Amino acid sequence: MSQSYNRGLVEDFGRWREFTAGMWAWILHKFTGWVLVGYLFTHIAVLSTALPASNAASGVIAAETDVYTTTLQGLESLALVRVLEVGLLAVAVFHILNGVRLLFVDLGVGLEAQDKSFYASLVVTAAIVLASVPTFLEGVF
Amino acid sequence: MSTQIQEESEEATETETETAPVERESPGDRRREAKRTASDQRVASEPVGEIEGDTFRLKVFRYDPEVEGKMEPRFDDFTVPREKGMTVLDALIYARDHYDTTLTFRHSCRQAVCGSDAFFINGRQRLGCQTQISDLDGPVRVEPLPHQDVVKDLVVDMEHFYDQMHAVEPFFQGDTPDGDLEEQRQSRENREKIKMSTRCIWCGACMSSCNIAAGDNEYLGPAAINKAYRFAMDDREEDELKEHRMKILDQEHGVWRCQTQFSCTNVCPKDIPLTEHIQELKREAVKQNLKFW
Numbered sequence A: 001m002s003q004s005y006n007r008g009l010v011e012d013f014g015r016w017r018e019f020t021a022g023m024w025a026w027i028l029h030k031f032t033g034w035v036l037v038g039y040l041f042t043h044i045a046v047l048s049t050a051l052p053a054s055n056a057a058s059g060v061i062a063a064e065t066d067v068y069t070t071t072l073q074g075l076e077s078l079a080l081v082r083v084l085e086v087g088l089l090a091v092a093v094f095h096i097l098n099g100v101r102l103l104f105v106d107l108g109v110g111l112e113a114q115d116k117s118f119y120a121s122l123v124v125t126a127a128i129v130l131a132s133v134p135t136f137l138e139g140v141f
Numbered sequence B: 001m002s003t004q005i006q007e008e009s010e011e012a013t014e015t016e017t018e019t020a021p022v023e024r025e026s027p028g029d030r031r032r033e034a035k036r037t038a039s040d041q042r043v044a045s046e047p048v049g050e051i052e053g054d055t056f057r058l059k060v061f062r063y064d065p066e067v068e069g070k071m072e073p074r075f076d077d078f079t080v081p082r083e084k085g086m087t088v089l090d091a092l093i094y095a096r097d098h099y100d101t102t103l104t105f106r107h108s109c110r111q112a113v114c115g116s117d118a119f120f121i122n123g124r125q126r127l128g129c130q131t132q133i134s135d136l137d138g139p140v141r142v143e144p145l146p147h148q149d150v151v152k153d154l155v156v157d158m159e160h161f162y163d164q165m166h167a168v169e170p171f172f173q174g175d176t177p178d179g180d181l182e183e184q185r186q187s188r189e190n191r192e193k194i195k196m197s198t199r200c201i202w203c204g205a206c207m208s209s210c211n212i213a214a215g216d217n218e219y220l221g222p223a224a225i226n227k228a229y230r231f232a233m234d235d236r237e238e239d240e241l242k243e244h245r246m247k248i249l250d251q252e253h254g255v256w257r258c259q260t261q262f263s264c265t266n267v268c269p270k271d272i273p274l275t276e277h278i279q280e281l282k283r284e285a286v287k288q289n290l291k292f293w
Ligand code: HEM
Pocket: A029, A030, A032, A033, A034, A036, A037, A040, A095, A096, A097, A098, A099, A100, A102, A103, B259
């Protein structure tokens, strides 16, 4: 063969409409996994304000004006942060539910229902996230 | 064959609506053209499967590195009469025999046995001979298998796929039994267990659908792993042989590359539960590694 034509990755994201359940589950699982890793770093950054705060005088801590408490209160007063928290919950819940689905797949249990279990994890995620909205968004809007 | 490009482009104007502008257009040409476009659009928008004796549009990927006008890949449109029980392969054969003899694709058995006519039909890997036109939305779009180099039109280079298949030693290696008339028996249960895995026709649809295989050329791919499953799970092969087979599979580019997207299982024309077999081999590999006692 003298020459051939390389079309590259034909099934790239341009074909997302044709992706099947298993493919979506894989994409969402990778995405949510890496979002969780990203959150871990911001989480550590915020929590580490507790280190200087622990040196503050007891009166400051009692008055809730130490760095740790003010940082947290400052963040929680932002509507954007509250919305992102709902997003974080969605990401975490989906990753856990689909993670359990993947564990079953690894055990060879219910492989014929793998698409249904993916849809189920989406629905349960949606239900949990919706139920959490009043708690997370209380008093910011 | 490939020298017929001149003739082809003349014929193609009969059917193509997008490419090849008509030379010296007369009002009649324009009228017929408009009528044809309208009827094509009607065919494309009408629900498929109800109209018998009508035509449908077949869009076929064209490419030939050796012919001037075909070096740039493009799609050709063919108008094909709809017939009862017509498959995509039948439609391709019709287009080749009636419009363009240079249209190239592999086919042989026409009954899902030889595995030579796996194409990317309407966005999914399917066998041309197994896919009914009436099951598809129009226009029917036929492309060569994705993630494989195109040699010409719908013909892809299968060399890599065959290399992966051969890498798992796809042949029975059990000892022959002693005594001339001794039979090599397999239990019914064992035969049932490997039954589905024996059905592979080497069409390459699964490998083409797998986006992990697309990004990792060393990955054995679903078909080869399934082939290995067929022999690793065969009780007539000795334990050392199974161990040897597991060594090939228990590698980064073996079973562990699979990320359970189920793409292969979805497209396999022989309904082989590929993901299930790959997962079972993963567990088998873990079990074997844990056998330190
Ligand atoms: C109960 C909680 C969790 C469960 C059940 C779970 C389950 C899983 C499973 C089964 C996989 C493998 C997916 C595959 O086979 O392709 C996976 C991947 C992953 N998880 Fe989790 N996970 C959990 C929590 C987390 C957390 C908290 C993080 C982040 C800090 C995380 C980050 C990731 C990442 C980045 C991947 C992708 C790894 C890769 O690229 O292959 N997971 N998870």
